[in-house]
Amino acid sequence: MQKLSLASVVFWVTAGLVLAQSDANKGQIIGTVYDQKQAVVPQARVKVRNLETGFTRELRTNEVGQYRAVLLDPGTYEVVAEAAGFAPTTVSGLVLNVGTTVSADIRLQLASTTIVVEVGETLVNVTPAASRVVDRRALQDLPINGRRFQDLALVTPTVMVDPQRGQISIAGQRGINSNVMVDGTDYNQPFFGGIRGGERSNLIFTVPQSAIQEFQAVATGYAAEYGRSTGGVLNAITRSGSNELHGEAFYQLRHKELGLKTPFNRQSLETQHQFGGAIGGPIRRDKLFFFGALERQKARTPRLVFFPQLRRITPNPNTAEAYNHFLSLETPFTQTNDGVALTARTDQQFAGGSRLTFRYNFSDGNALNSTTTGSRIEPTIDRALSNNGTEKDRTHTGSTQFTWLLSPSVVNDLRFATSYEIRPRLTNSATPQVSCVIGRYGGVDYLPTTQDDMRVQINDGLSLIRGTHTLKVGADYNRLGTFQTFGFNQFGAFALSGTDVNLHLDILSRGGNIANRFDDRSVTYRRQMGNLLASFRVHQAAIYAQDSWRVSSALTVDYGLRWEGQWNPTPEANNTSLVSKVKGFRFPIGSFDPTLIPDNPVQLMPRLGFAWTPSSSRRTVVRGHTGIFYASTPMLLFAGPMNNYRLPPGDVSIQLPRPGSTVYRDLLAVGVDLNQYSLDKLPILDLATVQRAAAGAGAAPDPFTGANLLAMASDYRNPRAFQAGLGTDTELFRNLVAGVQLHYVNTVHLEWNRDYNLPEPIIRPSDKSLRPFFGLRSGRTRPIPTLGSLWVRESSSRSMYRGLTLSTQYRSRRLQFGAFYTASQNYSYDDNERDASGVRYENSFNLAPEYGYSDLDMRHQFTGYAVASVFWGIELSATFRATTGRPIDPRTGSDSNEDLGGPDRAYKAPGVPYQRNSFRNRGYRNVDFRFLKSFPVSERARLQFSCEMFNMFNFDNVVYSGTNLNYGVGIDPGTGSPVPPPATFMRLRLPDGSYDPVNVQLGNPFQAQFGLRLIF
The missing domain is CATH 2.60.40.1120 (Carboxypeptidase-like, regulatory domain)
Incomplete structure (x- = not known):
């Protein structure tokens, strides 16, 4: 040889x-x-x-x-x-x-x-679209806070965390519109959107990290074989056994004493234990293999109920009752975060080159006092312990894949997968919720609830190699089903609008300037009237054909066409009286049909790309791609429209007060005097009483008077994106590649909610700020006066992302690193991640000011990683991330236009509102570091000791939050003159130099983690 x-x-x-x-x-x-x-x-x-x-x-x-x-x-x-x-x-x-x-x-x-x-x-990528692979070495050796494999996607370019739900956002797209796959099958949560596990996946692993072989992040331009995403693909695979027995066992401890306090001088760090292992090997050499992994975590985190707004005022006799009540709710508590995940896999290889794979995955999570803290890291929360609950989540996923070699040039790949998830969520208190500028107490208004869903997927693709062409044709089918018991305002909910702390305390207290409790037009009350039930199915199908044509040894052209169809459920709309009120009614902004959820049977997606290597050395590649991409709609958006017009309804709430009245007066008229109840024992009002109050004394009660309802727009469509990209990579010298990549994503048919049941706004003669005024708190009536908000889910929003990425990567036996800089602009009308209800715009009759910087706009993003084997069995690794701040929307902090809807915006001139998101928050920096030392145990085994330091340099990462984002009205309505924002707007520190406690810290302060791992 x-x-x-x-x-x-x-x-x-x-x-x-x-x-x-x-x-x-x-x-x-x-x-x-x-x-x-x-x-x-x-x-x-x-x-x-x-x-x-x-x-x-x-x-x-x-x-x-x-x-x-x-x-x-x-x-x-x-x-x-x-x-x-x-x-x-x-x-x-x-x-x-x-x-x-x-x-x-x-x-x-x-x-x-x-x-x-x-x-x-x-590392040279000679194909039409750029992607990044996080391989097994990176997964095994980089510091990763929580062992959630998807978190490492943040070291790749254009990837960020969406600020609403904490899901992965790629190329500026909504997190719900990304696609996560595991072993080639769908791993998305069909009801909520995002990765399996929903928001719980931000806090626990749903797949053991030791079970993941590697994953690929594709920002734009993936093949016609894949769809249901306008925002890129995260493509992970699990490990398999091999001819050598291999495995690992580990234990990691992150103790609260191994870290520092927050910038607000509070202890926030959790004590977390993570342990588990994996093993794989041959059952029959070269033929049959097995692999299994099991991991657990137990975490306890100290939290504190704390109302910082109380520190801004001095109580007086008019406010003392409510002030003292909120003080009595300030208490420490413990948040738990426990989870377990298991993966089992077998692989059978057949003579002739075929392969059969079976995989099963299980995860279970249980977290006490985690509903209103969720993924929040700050140690304090302005919600009482009663306004919290228990989060549970359990998933089962199974998949089968048979790759059948029919001939050396014909291969068929069949994949079948099922997944089931159930998410019970329990409340700490079955009492009415009270929410105001100070905080919240009482039961969480949407708890308790239980939701489950199931996905059945079958995918088959046939690859044919003919000369210089590699053709692939195939089909994909998904059946999605869900059942839930869910409803807002189950025990009633009082909400106070505005940001005046003293006023809110006065409203809540008896006596004072507002003598009666809740006797002010800024207060609303909502009460659930439905049975909370929803159950329905969605069907998705796709057919695709694609070809990779090797025109020459230097040029490859890829082209394909994908068709997708989605068949949605039909609402159960047997409440004929309610339907007749709404269907066909000409609202000022349009009409809708509550008996219809449109299907999307024709979604065509042509795609084209090329890769060209201009020299025979192939050290440089020029690539480009373009195409059409559709995303699917999370089933949550169908839940309300499915059951709101049913008898009995599912999730429908009645709202008080009636026009020109107050909650106190409406309830007093039907015999309920809120002054007779203390703040900690507010009544759970029976439905009939609230219905009589909504109808008005002496009127024949219509049970749906004041009801807030949801429906789908009659022309609703799934999101659609046009993508284009152009880039080049060059191997500067062996193992070092540098490149540049341009991304363009223009997305239309994005969902947002609009309230149709609004009167046309007026300009009040006395208002020199010329703010359009709806006056629903002052006595003006809605077009259908007996109903409350009629939220219609439209697909009329859009976004546009443009990005430039500079990259460099190096990979050798002892050193591996990557660094990526992305400069981008992202514009949109709305960025909601499938909001269940409510609106985010200021004026439904003038949406032009809504088009501005997206909530996902991150102008500059610098990320990277490094793994180095140095000497004496020592390995050093790090990840780093630095970004500019997200946008800030300058809000008034109150319902200035009285539409009972979304946040109102400050004005910069009479009649001229600020553009949405026209201010900018502070940036973010983080470096995580790992030191690892290996000790040989035998010829095939080694013991590793590790020390990880998260936020190694203890960057503060404090950002403006809460009422510090309120700009005020901007223009004085009495004079038309500019009004400067309050001193608290974008205030970072208090006069004494300490951080304002209304703000929050992104991420954690410095914390260390120690671990042991046995690898064989």
Whole structure:
């Protein structure tokens, strides 16, 4: 055998992907076989072999010397090429990652001995769209706070966390419009959107980290085989067994004493234990393998109920009762966060090159006092312990994949998956909720609730290699089902509008300037009248065809077409009296049909891309892509429209007061005197009493008087994006690649809620600020006066993202790093992540000021990672992230236009509101670091000690929050003159130099974590 270096033969090897994805959870190896004179060798025999499992695929080159092995499991491969009259040549050490295509061109020699070319992993991407792979070494050795694999996506460009639900946002798109896949099957939560586990996945792992082999983040431009996303793909694969028994066991401790206090001088850090392990190996060598992983976590975090607004005022006799009540609610409590996750997998390899995989995944989470803290990190919360609850979540996921080699040039890939999730959420208190500028107390208005959903998916794709073309055709079907018991205001809810602390305390107290409790027009009361039930199904189907055409050894063109259809449920609208009031009614801004949820049967998505290597060395690649992409709609958006017009309704609330009245007076008229109840024992009013109050004394009660209702727009469509990208990568020297990438995503048909039951606004003659006024608190009536808000889910919003990414990556045996800088602009009308109700605009009759910087607009983003093996078994690794601040919307802090709706905006001139999100919050910086030392235990085993430091440099990362975001009215309505914002607007520190406690810290203060891991 003759062993040659890379420089000794004419050999190129590059790594990339086809349209950002190649065979989903698998990959491809392609190349051309040449003779010693650089002529192509047709009908050469090529054998591709996985060095870890022994999997083998045999094929021949075509008439122009090209070969392509599709649907290969990620791993390390060798390729052997043979032809009559030539020595066999072996290319060994090819690293194939998930969703990528490795190119290995081979030159045969006239010799009598076998030639072996040793190669390593390369970073040049020679395909149409850019993507980033986080491999097993990064997952195993980088510091990761919480062992949630998706968190490491933040070290890749254009990826961020959406500020509303904490889900992964890619290329400026809503988190609910991204697509997460595990082993080539859908891993999205069909009801809430985002990754399986919903918001709980931000706090617990739903797949053991030790079970993840690697994942790929694709910002834009993925293949026609994949859809249901306008915002990129996160494509993960689980580990399999191999011919060698391998495994690990670990324990990690993050103790609250191993860290610092917050910038507000409070202890906020959790004590968390995480432990578990994984094992995999052969059942029958080269044939049958197994793998399993189990991980658990137990966490306890100190929290404190604290109302910072009380520190801004001095109580007086008019406010003392409510002031003292809120003080009595300030108490420490403990938040828990426990979870377990399990993965089991088997792989069967068949003679001839076929493979069968079974996988099962289970997760369970339980968190006490976590409903209103959620993913909040700050140690204090302005919600009483009564206004909290228990979060539970359990998932079951199973998948089967059969990759069937029909011939060397025809391969079929069949995937079947089912997933089930149940999410019970319990309340700490079955009492009415009270919310105001100071905070909240009483039961959470939407608890208790239980929701479950199930997805059944079947996907089949057939790959055919014909000459220089690789064709793939296939189909995908998903059946989604859900059942829930959910409703707002189950025990009643009092809400006070505005930001005047003294006024709110006066309203809540008996006596004083406002003599009666809740006797003010700024107060609303809502009471649930439904049975909370909703159950329905959604069907999704897709057919696609795509071709990867190797025009020449330097140019590849990919093109494809995808069709998707979505069939939505039909509302159960048997409340004929209510339907007749609404259906066909001409509201000032339009009409809608509450008996209809439109289907989306025709969603066509053409896609095109190219990759060109201008020189024979293939050290530089130029790539581009464009296409149409559709996302799906989370089923939560259908829940209210499905049951609101039913008898009995599901989730429908009645609202007080009547026009021109107050909550106190409406209830007093039906015999309920709120002055007779203390603040801690407010009454749970029976439904009939509230219905009589809404109808008015002496009137025949209509049970739906004052009801707030939801419906879908008659022309509702799924989100659709036009994407385009252009970029280049260059290998500056061996193992170091630098590149630039442009992204453009223009998305239409985005969902937002609009209240149709509003009168046209007026300009009051006395209002010199010229603010449009609806006057619903002052006596003006709605178009249908007996009903409250009629929220219609429209698909008329849009967004536009433009980004430029500069990147550099280096990968060798001892050092691996990547650094990415993204400059971007993101505009939108609205960024809600499937809001259940309510609106976010100021004026439904003038939406132009809403188009501004998106909540997801992050102008500058710098991320990266590094892993280095130094000496004496020591390994150092780090991740870093720095971003500019998110936008701030300058709000008045009260319902200035009296539409009982979304936040009102400050004015910069009479009649001229500020554009949405026209101010900017503070930025964010973080460095996480890991020190790891290995101690050999045996020839095949080693024990590792690790020390991780999260927020290593203890960056404060304090951002403006709460009432410090309120600008005020901007223009004085009495004079028309500018009114400066209050001193608290964007106030960072108090006069004594300490941070204003109304603000919050993003992330954690410094905290250390220690761990032990046995690897064999």
